[in-house]
Amino acid sequence: MQVIQANPAIPVLPLEPDEITGNKQFRVYNYEGNFPNPAEFLIPHRKDHYLLVFVKRGTGRHWVDMTPYVLKKNALYFLRPGQIIVKEEAKQVWSTGVAFTPEFLSLQNVSLSTLPLIQNYHNRHALQLTPADAVVVEDTLQKIRTEYLLPGEWQQRMLAAHLTVLLTYLSRLYTEQFQEDDTVTIDKQLFAQFQAKINERFQQLHEVSDYASLLNISAGHLSEVVKGQSGKPAIKHIHDRLVMEARRMLVHTNHPLKEIAFGLGFSDASYFNRFFKRETGVTPAGYRTNIRKMYH
Known part of the structure; x- marks a missing residue:
């Protein structure tokens, strides 16, 4: 795995294109059972990109900037570039992830970078979804995955359109879940x-x-x-x-x-x-x- 070395003690992992699409700014992950990248367990690292992971079900725990998060059913976990991540061993995970670079985000005509989920003023990294919300999120992620596997002239625009819907929907949930948060210092x-x-x-x-x-x-x-x-x-x-x-x-x-x-x-x-x-x-x-x- 290629590593961008910003600090010798904490490696920064770039978004690596897969062998199917070669997209350098956007990637979709889908896991059914086996937890991804076991070599990364217990190794502190950063990412140079955004990552959203919807966990349908699974067990395990990860740390974001020294805060632990236990994997839960129908939960959405999100990361910003530069945050320190440590993964712990997990047995089985069914999840779909979407990774995208700050460049991909900035090139959109709408101000996605100003959405609450992206700004993350409350410094939270997990959203618990209701069954109804989980259906909407899973459906949108499926549309993203379908488009991701169909490279072509319109792919980047379609990915951006679906991502806009997903981030906007999740930002509304973020605001609803944390609007009473009193930790805004x-x-x-x-x-x-x-x-x-x-x-x-x-x-x-x-x-x-x-x-x-x-x-x-x-x-x-x-x-x-x-x-x-x-x-x-x-x-x-x-x-x-x-x-x-x-x-x-x-x-x-x-x-x-x-x-x-x-x-x-x-x-x-x-x-x-x-x-x-x-x-x-x-x-x-x-x-x-x-x-x-x-x-x-």
Whole structure:
């Protein structure tokens, strides 16, 4: 298994395409009985992608950021990129999982990244489904799996459409289950405000100090809170938002690179080019060419 080594002590596992579809941004898992990837048991690791797993029935336990979760019948477990996961041995599991990259999420025309399930303000990682909810979720997952096994021109769009329905439905359940949660601390609220401000002003403001001023706190305090809540530096959240918008513009418009750079608040197109390559590993032009081959 390929490993992205961000920290020698905690490996980061990428989303690996399967042999059937070769899709590098989206993958569906289906298990009936045998628990997947036994080599990962008791090994702390992170993932660089989102993962949703619907457990129809099964036994076992896993840990997310040092919080244990016992597998339950008709439960939905969800993970964000970068969280530390430890799996314990399980006997039998019947489940369906959907994995997708932040890039896949950001390329959709709707704001999926702002949904409650994705933001996860309450820092929960499991939803208990009623029998009726389980039927809806299982049916949607089956539609996703069917489309996933039919590669073609419309596959990415259809996967995105079904995923939009699934995430929206689960976000409603998330809000209903945790609306009375009293664990939303001041730090969590500040982190949510910081993310909201980024979405409002990322085209104009690129520095942590700018957002600290908007929130009437010091840059040092903001950085400390954001790192504690997300595990990522505050500046990384700003950069990720800029990259997300750049990707959208590169895919969904024919704007010249210079125009995209200026629209994102970069006064120099060459700096934007260096910034994008540093954050993604490819140039804006190279990204536009490669991603359009996938989507068109």
